[in-house]
Structure formats: structure tokens, C-alpha cells
Amino acid sequence: MKSIAALQAVVTAAPFDGEPSVGELDAIEQEMPLIxxxxxxxxxxxKTLDRPATGLDExxxxRARNRVLAERRDLTNRIGAMATGGAA
Structure with missing residues (x-):
């Protein structure tokens, strides 16, 4: 009987330890206000899924949508400033 095992070596260079890198943690921290x-x-x-939305809900x-848009704008500006070295 022939063996059907893989003939090529495993491609991954290092085992995945399941923890985010320092760079990934920094990116998460920078995006936290948007999150x-x-x-x-x-x-x-x-809150409005199981009942009709009231004026207060709307x-x-x-306000929450406006805050998301503002945080996206601020994050984009921060990333753009970092990419250009802070020069405006």
C-alpha cells in the first residue's frame, strides 16, 4: 500500500502563539475610540429591534452615527498625519 502523506515541507516558518504582536496591539489601541x-x-x-423607535431612540x-463618523474622520486624520510625518 502506498503512503499518501504530503511530500512537501510545512510552509509556516514559526508556530502561531495566538497572541497579537506589539504592532497589532498599538493599532487596536489607536482604533479603540472608533470601536x-x-x-x-x-x-x-x-434597543429598537423589538419595538418601534421613539423620538428619543432616533x-x-x-448621535451615535455622528460620533462614529467623527471618530472615523479623526482616525483617518491621525493615520494621515503619521504617514506624512506630521507635516500639514
């Missing part, structure tokens, strides 16, 4: 704003928007939207969702 929290998106969570707030999701919470506001979830304002809450609108």
Missing part, C-alpha cells in the same frame, strides 16, 4: 463608538451605535440600534441613533 467604542461603533459599539454604542450597535447598542442604540439593538436621536440616540443619530
Amino acid at each position: 467604542l463608538a461603533e459599539v454604542d451605535l450597535l447598542d442604540a440600534e439593538i 436621536r440616540r441613533i443619530r
Whole structure:
């Protein structure tokens, strides 16, 4: 009977330890305000799933959307400033 085992070596150079790198942690920390704003928007939207949205709910969702947009803008500006060396 012939063996059907792989004839090529394993491609991965180092085993994955399951932990994020320092660079990945820095990126997460930099994006955290946007992540929290998106969570707030999701919470506001979830509250209206099982009942009709009231005027207060609509304002809450609108404010959360505006906060997400502002955080996206700020994150983009921060990343752009880092890429250009801070020169405006």
C-alpha cells in the first residue's frame, strides 16, 4: 500500500502563539475610540429591534452615527498625519 502523506515541507516558518504582536496591539489601541463608538451605535440600534423607535431612540441613533463618523474622520486624520510625518 502506498503512503499518501504530503511530500512537501510545512510552509509556516514559526508556530502561531495566538497572541497579537506589539504592532497589532498599538493599532487596536489607536482604533479603540472608533470601536467604542461603533459599539454604542450597535447598542442604540439593538434597543429598537423589538419595538418601534421613539423620538428619543432616533436621536440616540443619530448621535451615535455622528460620533462614529467623527471618530472615523479623526482616525483617518491621525493615520494621515503619521504617514506624512506630521507635516500639514
